[in-house]
Amino acid sequence: QVQLVESGGGLVQAGGSLRLSCAASGRTFSSYAVGWFRQAPGKEREFVAAVRWTGGWSTYAESAKGRYTISRDNAKNTVYLQMNSLKPEDTAVYYCAARMKYYSDLRRAYDYWGQGTQVTVSS
Numbered sequence: 001q002v003q004l005v006e007s008g009g010g011l012v013q014a015g016g017s018l019r020l021s022c023a024a025s026g027r028t029f030s031s032y033a034v035g036w037f038r039q040a041p042g043k044e045r046e047f048v049a050a051v052r053w054t055g056g057w058s059t060y061a062e063s064a065k066g067r068y069t070i071s072r073d074n075a076k077n078t079v080y081l082q083m084n085s086l087k088p089e090d091t092a093v094y095y096c097a098a099r100m101k102y103y104s105d106l107r108r109a110y111d112y113w114g115q116g117t118q119v120t121v122s123s
Contacts, residue, residue, distance in 0.1 A: 002026045002098050002112040009094060009117030012086055020081040020117060022096030030074040033103040035110060036081045038092035038119075045095065049081060050103035059103060086121045093118050 008020040022034060035050035049070040051058040058070050069082040079096060094117050097110035104110070 002029060002032060004096050004098060004112055004114035006094060006096050006114045006117040009119045011120045011122065014086060014088055014121055014123050016086050016121070017082070017084045018086065018119060020083065020094055020096075020119070022079040022081075022114060024077045024079075024098065026077070029077045029098075031100060032098040032112075033101055034070075034072065034079040035097045035099075035103055035105070036070065036079075036094060037097060037107060038090075038094045039116075040089075040092040043092075045107055047105040047107070048094070050105065051079060052103050053101045057103070059105065061105070083119070086119075088121045088123045091119060091121050 003025040005023045033053050036048040037045050039045040047061050048064050049060045051070045055072045067085045072079040096114045098112040099110045
């Protein structure tokens with residue numbers, strides 16, 4: 001069992017940066033891949049980025065490439081999402097999710113979810 005708690009969201013101006021954190025409980029967190037998803041009002045939840053359990057491999061949605069960086073610190077049971085050059089269209093609730101070992105860009109592939117953190121980017 002893994003429990004996930006997101007933090008780091010907030011209000012930022014366009015062009016600014018935020019770093020989201022996903023803190024996990026569970027001694028075997030290092031065995032889990034972690035993904036970030038986001039959901040804007042009236043839209044479906046979409047994939048943003050994911051990192052493999054070893055931390056050496058990651059993947060990004062096209063909208064995140066070049067602006068977002070996902071990383072993990074297994075010693076701290078935490079995964080980060082550094083978001084730079086934020087745009088108003090990045091406004092959404094951001095969720096982290098976990099599944100065993102290998103990442104996926106499919107929402108249904110993840111077994112555990114956090115409650116989300118709101119990111120609002122003003123123009």
